[in-house]
Amino acid sequence: MKKLIFACMLMVVTMTYAQDKLAQATIQGVLTGNQAQVVQLAEAFSEDQYDWRPSEGVNSVGEALLHIAGGNYFLASKLGFPPPEDVDMMSLGKITGKDNIIATLKKSNEFVLEKIMEVESDDLNEEVDFGFAKMNKMGGLLAIMEHNGEHKGQLIAYARTNGVVPPWSK
Secondary structure: OHHHHHHHHHHHHHHHHHHHOHHHHHHHHHHHHHHHHHHHHHHHOOOHHHHOOOOOOOOOHHHHHHHHHHHHHHHHHHOOOOOOOOOOHHHHHHOOOHHHHHHHHHHHHHHHHHHHOOOOHHHOOOEEEOOOOEEEHHHHHHHHHHHHHHHHHHHHHHHHHOOOOOHHHO
16 A cells, blocks of 8 residues: 555655646757757758858858857856856867868757756746847747757758758658
């Protein structure tokens, strides 16, 4: 009987925690899917295509991927989570080479996914100045997700223009 009561209490605590972090877990889940597709696209481009850009003054493939990584760190920092000590935000844009860019992107993805779950539900309505807008922390979490989705679309257009078929649509 004691084991049954303990199991029930454990289940209630787990369910309460899951409900408490429902928004964060949902955003994390959607973002995980977007990030996976961006990484698949990054891997589908050839090394030479990383320098391709649709026109002068527009980000290249590699620059767009690094922009996503920088955005992950920037938005997380505004939510109170500075980038890891080994990440130099001022040098992110100088990273070259397909493998290095993908590694940088993946590291920023893992970082931001972890930090999403560290935002407390009681703080979701807390206002934050992101520099480009003032919004609550929930808006910041949604901005992370939207930013990744926006640039996934950009990279799909880049891929199609370069004869690269998004791997999930084959």
